[in-house]
Amino acid sequence: MIFESRIWDELEVGQSAELRRLVTADDFYVFAAASGNHNPIHLAQQKQELGTPEKAVAPGMFVASLITSVLGNVLPGPGTLYRAQTLEFHARAHAGEELVAKVTVTAKHDDGTVSLATEVRRLEDGVVIVSGEACVVAPKKRIRYEELEVPGLVVQRHRHFEKLLAVAEPLPALTTAVVCPEADHALEGALIAAEHSILTPVLIGDPDKIAKAAKEIGKSLDAYEILPALSHPLAARMAVDLVNSGRAGAIMKGHLHTDDLLKPMLDKVNGLRIGRRFTHIFVMDVPGVNHPLLVTDAAINIAPDLATKVDIVQNAIDLAISIGIEQPKVGVLSAVETVNPAMPSSIDAALLSKMAERGQIKGGIVDGPLAMDNAVDIGAARTKGLRGAVAGHAEVLVVPGIDAGNMLAKQLAYISHAEGAGIVMGAKVPVILNSRSDSAMARLASAAVAAIHYNRTKGGAK
Known part of the structure; x- marks a missing residue:
């Protein structure tokens, strides 16, 4: 012009x-x-x-x-x-x-x-x-x-999380076993979600430490049930028992190691297994992206094999459907968009794509291998001659391993100013996995995602 x-x-x-x-x-x-x-x-x-x-x-x-x-x-x-x-x-x-x-x-x-x-x-x-x-x-x-080239502006407003909160708040509050909320950041997320009528937290841990954390953030615990547990393994075990007895529909990580939280859930007799591997999913609200972006697995499975990746993909599809993505488009990432026998991630990506085509993975459209640029940018996809439904439009990004997933999620958070809600799937109920650096919005969104998924599946498991 x-x-x-x-x-x-x-x-x-x-x-x-x-x-x-x-x-x-x-x-x-x-x-x-x-x-x-x-x-x-x-x-x-x-x-x-x-x-x-x-x-x-x-x-x-x-x-x-x-x-x-x-x-x-x-x-x-x-x-x-x-x-x-x-x-x-x-x-x-x-x-x-x-x-x-x-x-x-x-x-x-x-x-x-x-x-x-x-x-x-x-x-x-x-x-x-x-x-x-x-x-x-x-x-x-x-x-x-x-026409002058004026620098573009991206509004750091997390509209996708706002929509999730609007969906979650009218739902029945989800009773959630909060394991060891013994530090201010661990307790605050649960109480904020309760104040928004998303969760009804049951606090499990050392009562004195929980009370100290509540005092530090200026919150009253009068409305909340507290179950004493003086060790982290005991608290995690009690949370699993609450789920198995029907008293809780979700678990939230507090101030303890993830391994301690998950260990009793993986117990073959009394745990929360449903026949799939536990996998972690970041639901990310990225400014400038017109849909939520799911990144998996960035926190649990270190170097997943093909069978594990099948569960990673299926869990992500199920969660994406719960949050309103009718037919999730899944991009399986590698460094290239062609199959290279020397690059195992490209072979796994091609196999996952074919498995979805044959109905072994259900509910979404899976394509790979895709490089990051042609998974999310239509211009890059067209330049490479990629014409499928996923290329340039991916809503779920499946990474080759935990290193790539962790780097991608943190790049989106710290450079692209995204917020990320963390959920573990594959158990009987959703597991809310927050980190100490999560903002109040991220913690609230994690609770909202868990509540929405639980209510869609009436138990969390798909």
């Missing part, structure tokens, strides 16, 4: 120009960050928390700012400077509406300024949102350029 200014001599009364803009909820977050106006009526998530689910109202000055895009880009165009602007607001715009900003030259002045009538109206019904008059200094020298 070419931008070219019109100097004062070229302007005529009656000339007009307009631009269209579809406004989004993210636009309002960007405006809030830039202006410092954090009025919750303009911010979608805050409106939900205040109990007003209507679409976010566009800030008045954001709507008015659309006028400047016409003045600065088209009429008079590049080089234009403001002298004055009057505004009168007639109606309100909302996220999801298409607006039209228009300016019309009404007068030229000998001092080089120009007066223009300005308005922004809603395209759908023609209702005028704001009107006024601008006085600008027209450019004295013609400026012409192709």
Whole structure:
């Protein structure tokens, strides 16, 4: 697109120009960050928390700012400077509406300024949102350029987790055995989930340590059941017993090693096995990605063989379906998108793809091997000539081993600013696996994912 200014001599009364803009909820977050106006009526998530689910109202000055895009880009165009602007607001715009900003030259002045009538109206019904008059200094020298490359902005707003919370909160609270919540970070996640009516925690561990943790975060334990257990192995065993007796529908990791948590679950007689391997899944909310991204296995299976990868894929598909992905698209990752006999991960990926095609893996579309770029980027996929349903559109990423999975998940978290909910699948019930560095949103999302999956499967196991 070419931008070219019109100097004062070229302007005529009656000339007009307009631009269209579809406004989004993210636009309002960007405006809030830039202006410092954090009025919750303009911010979608805050409106939900205040109990007003209507679409976010566009800030008045954001709507008015659309006028400047016409003045600065088209009429008079590049080089234009403001002298004055009057505004009168007639109606309100909302996220999801298409607006039209228009300016019309009404007068030229000998001092080089120009007066223009300005308005922004809603395209759908023609209702005028704001009107006024601008006085600008027209450019004295013609400026012409192709569209400038303005750095892109990614709003770090975790909309996918917000949707999961909206699904989980109306469900019956899931009774959850919380194992050793004996540190502030371990206890806080369970209590936050309880405050959102997602979980009903049963706290298992040393009562004195749990009470100390509660004091550190300023929370009362009066509403919660506490089962004393003075060792980590005993607490984990008690959590398994609660599940087997029907008293709990999920387990949450507290302040103990993952091996200690999982050991009684893997017991062949009294554990929680259902015939599949235990596998870990990160459900990640990545800013700029228009769907949740599942990464597996990044925490339990170190160097999975083909049989283990079958369970890794199937568990991920089952969880993806629970959180609303109707037919999950699974990309099995390798360093290349072709089968290389010297690269075992590429062979496993091809076999998993064929196994899904033959019905040995159910519920999703599986393709591999895929390199990371052509798994998630349609442009990269098309460049490599990949035309399948998964290439460029993967919703589940299956990594070759724990090293790759851990690196990928942490890169998404610390460089791409993603939040990750951690769930272990393959047991009778979902196991919530949080880490000490998880944010409150990540802990809450983990609980929400567990509750949603449990309620879909009525027991967690698929």
